[in-house]
Amino acid sequence: MRYDNYIGGVWKKPAGGEYTPNRNPHDPEEILGHFAASTAEDVREAVSSAKKAFPSWKKLSFPERAAYLKKAAEIIRGKAGQIARDLTREEGKTLVEASGETLRAVSILEFFASEAFQPVGEVIPSVSEQTFLFTKREPLGAVGLITPWNFPIAIPVWKMAPALLYGNTVVIKPAELTPMSVYHVIDAFHKAGIPKGVVNCVFGTGSVVGSEIVQNSEIKAISFTGSNLVGRSIQERAAMQGKKVQLELGGKNPLIVLDDADLDKAVEIAISGAFRSTGQKCTATSRIMVDAKVYKAFRDRLVKKTKMLKVGNPLKPDTFMGPCASRGQCDQVLEMIEAGKKEADLLVGGEIPPKPELVRGFYVQPSIFENVPRDARIAREEIFGPVISLFQVNGYDEAIELANDTFFGLSASICTNNLTLARRFVDEIEAGMVHINSETAGAEPQAPFGGGKGSGNGSREQGKAAAEFYTQLKTVYMDPI
Numbered sequence: 001m002r003y004d005n006y007i008g009g010v011w012k013k014p015a016g017g018e019y020t021p022n023r024n025p026h027d028p029e030e031i032l033g034h035f036a037a038s039t040a041e042d043v044r045e046a047v048s049s050a051k052k053a054f055p056s057w058k059k060l061s062f063p064e065r066a067a068y069l070k071k072a073a074e075i076i077r078g079k080a081g082q083i084a085r086d087l088t089r090e091e092g093k094t095l096v097e098a099s100g101e102t103l104r105a106v107s108i109l110e111f112f113a114s115e116a117f118q119p120v121g122e123v124i125p126s127v128s129e130q131t132f133l134f135t136k137r138e139p140l141g142a143v144g145l146i147t148p149w150n151f152p153i154a155i156p157v158w159k160m161a162p163a164l165l166y167g168n169t170v171v172i173k174p175a176e177l178t179p180m181s182v183y184h185v186i187d188a189f190h191k192a193g194i195p196k197g198v199v200n201c202v203f204g205t206g207s208v209v210g211s212e213i214v215q216n217s218e219i220k221a222i223s224f225t226g227s228n229l230v231g232r233s234i235q236e237r238a239a240m241q242g243k244k245v246q247l248e249l250g251g252k253n254p255l256i257v258l259d260d261a262d263l264d265k266a267v268e269i270a271i272s273g274a275f276r277s278t279g280q281k282c283t284a285t286s287r288i289m290v291d292a293k294v295y296k297a298f299r300d301r302l303v304k305k306t307k308m309l310k311v312g313n314p315l316k317p318d319t320f321m322g323p324c325a326s327r328g329q330c331d332q333v334l335e336m337i338e339a340g341k342k343e344a345d346l347l348v349g350g351e352i353p354p355k356p357e358l359v360r361g362f363y364v365q366p367s368i369f370e371n372v373p374r375d376a377r378i379a380r381e382e383i384f385g386p387v388i389s390l391f392q393v394n395g396y397d398e399a400i401e402l403a404n405d406t407f408f409g410l411s412a413s414i415c416t417n418n419l420t421l422a423r424r425f426v427d428e429i430e431a432g433m434v435h436i437n438s439e440t441a442g443a444e445p446q447a448p449f450g451g452g453k454g455s456g457n458g459s460r461e462q463g464k465a466a467a468e469f470y471t472q473l474k475t476v477y478m479d480p481i
């Protein structure tokens, strides 16, 4: 089946008439559908439709706009089973995770719909007794959303929902690898009766569709999640035009295990944080610092459990870890593992799983290294795959110093019952999101999401923080005649 762009409230064929197959990473010969391979002309049409729709969308009340979010949430919930299956088939994460992500998209829409009843400004005392001085938040206009493949429904929705609620119109470009999940979201908004032009979706590549969104002068803001390389280049290009930019980039997230930690729980936290979604999360655990007093016990349990993980077809209910999302991604992970073998000691994994039923897919084993030098590539670069580097440390001070010795600053975790050290960790770790006795990954829609250092540009998504990006403040001095 062919899937067209969604522009001005209708499904439209791409200007060049070209389509790209959407393949299953478990078996790339299985094609889910053919999606529009759009041109800059398609983007320009989408932007012009978003621009046209903006004045009347902006005029609706918050609850009126929220009603469309609620309706879309209901529609997605109603077909969550089918959407989750498609998500698994196009991205490769397990069905359990895909179902969780689909329902998370529903919760995000519901959360932002509920924000319609929250204050959107403040009253400020004026020096004049006559003056009513207040602020209000106003939308920006047509905004561009460029999204990655690793959370193909949650991330698009956590950008779209606040953008729309606060009165912006949207042009979204989903990752070329995973367009089906966004197709379902757009279809839900279409069926919810969202006014024409408020939501526009252009399928295609980053270099063509993404670039045109970035450089189009009618796009007032860009929210981007993806690689550092592309993110920083978008920031530069957009800054030239005075556009607002939000960047969510990579991570090299640490987990510290102190000597008083519950080791079974710490192992569970490590495995879930590092290997779920095949390690393809910006919040994935990739460096683990373990106190020397418990290092051997922790390492042995971690290796034992890792050997028991079932890697395979992500649609099967007993599978723990599916394939990487693409051949390119898999090759990149295997290349980093080969680099790791030269720099450190491999404890487990490190290969393509030797199972005949997996040879066509983009599979790699969950892998763990120890004796990793701190300047090794596997210790410093984001791998975006199921690879852990273990470090033995002497106490909290050495652990925190090593944890902070990274370009990134997204997420971090510590396993301990020591309240004093947990509190110090909260203050001393250089990360936007901090976990005590829980994994580095995961995000709740009502809480801000994002990082510092090389992991972004300081802007936060989700929660009340989302309003900062998708609105501008207006200060009003109101006096009687």
Ligand SMILES: NC(=O)C1=CN([C@@H]2O[C@H](COP(=O)(O)OP(=O)(O)OC[C@H]3O[C@@H](n4cnc5c(N)ncnc54)[C@H](OP(=O)(O)O)[C@@H]3O)[C@@H](O)[C@H]2O)C=CC1
Binding pocket: 146, 147, 148, 149, 150, 173, 174, 175, 176, 177, 204, 205, 206, 207, 209, 210, 211, 214, 225, 226, 227, 228, 230, 231, 234, 248, 249, 250, 251, 281, 282, 329, 332, 382, 383, 384
């Ligand atoms: N922070 C995160 O959550 C993510 C981080 N990554 C990191 O990035 C690495 C590479 O993954 P990849 O998918 O290539 O990430 P990219 O940064 O290339 O892709 C993210 C999004 O940006 C688009 N894009 C690509 N080039 C441009 C451009 N010149 N202008 C505008 N938009 C563009 C992509 O389009 P398209 O791909 O469709 O052509 C996609 O929609 C991963 O291995 C991982 O390390 C990747 C995904 C998410």
Ligand SMILES: O=C(O)CCC(=O)C(=O)O
Binding pocket: 150, 151, 155, 225, 280, 281, 282, 283, 284, 440, 441, 442, 443
């Ligand atoms: O940890 C999560 O659930 C979200 C992670 C994420 O947004 C990402 O990897 O891009």
